[in-house]
Amino acid sequence: MGEDTGGGELPASFEMAWGVRERPTKGPRRGLSLEQIVAAAVRLAAADGLGAVSMSRVAKEVGTSAMALYRYVASKDELLALMGDLAIGEVAFTAGDGGWRVELKRWAWAELNAYGNNPWSLQVPIHGPPVTPHTIAFLEQGLRCMAGTPLTPQDKLSACLTLSSFTRAWAMLGAQLDPEYGTNDRELMQDYERALRSVADREHFPALYEVLDAHSFTPGQGDDLDDDFVFGLDRLMDGFEALMNLRGA
Known part of the structure; x- marks a missing residue:
């Protein structure tokens, strides 16, 4: 339980995540939890990108209605924040x-x-x-x-x-x-250096050419x-x- 400092209240879903607010006891599906909702949203994001996450799709994933989700999260922004929290929660x-x-x-x-x-x-x-x-x-x-x-x-x-x-x-x-970067990055960066030389002249970009002449853009072995x-x-x-x-x- 956090220290009560008065004011500064968090959204109800965040308080549920902290364990300082009870989850809803009434609803169309018994046993549904905030954790299940957030985990379902993360599965959608991992499979199809964050743009695939909507209240209706998450509701379908957990077997309830979109309106029922609002008993747990008041907005999609809250859901996204809790998804990000779950991602950082994987860090041990x-x-x-x-x-x-x-x-x-x-x-x-x-x-x-x-x-x-x-x-x-x-x-x-x-x-x-x-x-x-x-x-x-x-x-x-x-x-x-x-x-x-x-x-x-x-x-x-x-x-x-x-x-x-x-x-x-x-x-x-x-x-x-x-x-492709990271698989054959040396070749890609060599192309990049050649492209820069073709458009930037030495007179106007002397500092850049100091880098180019040292092949600083081109990673070394194992870089x-x-x-x-x-x-x-x-x-x-x-x-x-x-x-x-x-x-x-």
Whole structure:
């Protein structure tokens, strides 16, 4: 049971997900639960994409009417939020004692893998800060990764937000890339370099040509998109470390 601070009430479906509100006891189908409804919606999204999820299709999936669903979720937006919560709930992450840097990187990888396993969840609209149970539990673990550091509580929250934003953006990039990327990415990027050279001249784009001449766009042996994620992740860690040094000075 959460601490009652007065006001700030959540939608009834979110309170049911938290376990602080009883599920409806009356309805056309006995035994129907919020968990069954959300799981059915996730199955539809996994099979046919998020656009396939509608109240009527979910109702058909669980064997009831669309109107009956509204006893559990007041709107489709609520249902989508709970679906995203279920996706992040698949992440079995617990902050360990490997040091803040190692643990925060593990946290980011766990979120990236959750998006990879549920690419439809990247299309779930974000209407505000996280309030659903699994997302808050995941945030809790991210904050715990920085326990014992000189960061302030606001620093820790901002670090989690920055890291999660980077991870989500990277997951969206990976989801939108041509499926061929990653299978023969070296050949594709060589074509990309040649295309750039054909339209951009050295005089007007000297900095770009410094990159092209070094073949920086072309991955080396064994390089892939994950290597760029690692690079960005490490640079964020460097920034957090610099802030810690500042706070501890």
